Amino acid sequence: MRKVGYIYDPIYLKHNTGESHPENHKRLLSIQKYVEPLEKDLVLIKPRKATARDVALVHDFYYPQEIMDLCSAGGTNLDPDTVCSVYSYEVALYAVGAGLEAIDKIKEGVVERVFCAVRPPGHHAEYSKAMGFCIFNNIAITARYAQQKGFKKVFIIDFDAHHGNGTQKAFYNDDTVFYFSTHQYPFYPGTGPEDERGIGKGYGYNYNIPLPAGTGDEVYISIYNEKLPKLIDDFKPDIILVSAGYDLHKDDPLAYLEVSTEGIGEIVSSILNSANIPFLFILEGGYNLEALGKSVSLTIEKMLTV
Numbered sequence: 001m002r003k004v005g006y007i008y009d010p011i012y013l014k015h016n017t018g019e020s021h022p023e024n025h026k027r028l029l030s031i032q033k034y035v036e037p038l039e040k041d042l043v044l045i046k047p048r049k050a051t052a053r054d055v056a057l058v059h060d061f062y063y064p065q066e067i068m069d070l071c072s073a074g075g076t077n078l079d080p081d082t083v084c085s086v087y088s089y090e091v092a093l094y095a096v097g098a099g100l101e102a103i104d105k106i107k108e109g110v111v112e113r114v115f116c117a118v119r120p121p122g123h124h125a126e127y128s129k130a131m132g133f134c135i136f137n138n139i140a141i142t143a144r145y146a147q148q149k150g151f152k153k154v155f156i157i158d159f160d161a162h163h164g165n166g167t168q169k170a171f172y173n174d175d176t177v178f179y180f181s182t183h184q185y186p187f188y189p190g191t192g193p194e195d196e197r198g199i200g201k202g203y204g205y206n207y208n209i210p211l212p213a214g215t216g217d218e219v220y221i222s223i224y225n226e227k228l229p230k231l232i233d234d235f236k237p238d239i240i241l242v243s244a245g246y247d248l249h250k251d252d253p254l255a256y257l258e259v260s261t262e263g264i265g266e267i268v269s270s271i272l273n274s275a276n277i278p279f280l281f282i283l284e285g286g287y288n289l290e291a292l293g294k295s296v297s298l299t300i301e302k303m304l305t306v
């Protein structure tokens, strides 16, 4: 069995978006319920609190301060979908810090793979803008931190149903971080057509596979079995980071990609079979509580055994 780390902390429940918001604390409670039977096989790791300086690896230097001020003033709507409450700044720093701690634990050889069950999610967050339930771009910051720790070439796979506009933008002009995304299109946030391939030296290091509503298991599995491994072989990354969003599930209320739990298991297996290097999964979306919990626990089972 593989050495797999699992990062979670009750602090993540304190990002209060309101009971009717789809991105709420119940998501992580459901994940905890379904992952608990696997915990005996996992290395349980606590996240650390990232610093504003860590956040500035990807974001505007003044942006963390702005979020801190808005939260300490009692919270507000950062955009039409994105709420921050009084604890959200601190919680968002712990979401970033999960990725950073995971990199350290991989570097130390404590674990070879890690799943971070965090919120708020991150892949929509841009340079100085919260967006789509996301405050700080957890995976993009983690990618930059990984590079500082010696993982020079980073491959990011984003299987969330929505395109990770923030992550794409962070590395659009960069040939050291490859961004690969499958997502529903046309759909929120509007980015992610095939012809967004990067610019300058980053051209060719951004790869979008836009998919229509109703796509389903067969097409998804063939993409992850056939297209993805070749891209990874050609790029030769030192580590693979995964934006693990489970709103591609057929029961998800916010997207329509119609992938089954077993299909998600196949996608994860294909990812894990694509290279013999460290893997770090960071939670993004997924809004059907039962589908989310089951899909995350299946992801972790695959991480242990594939």
Ligand SMILES: [Zn+2]
Pocket (backbone or CB within 6 Å): 160, 161, 162, 245, 247, 284, 285, 286
């Ligand atoms: Zn999503």
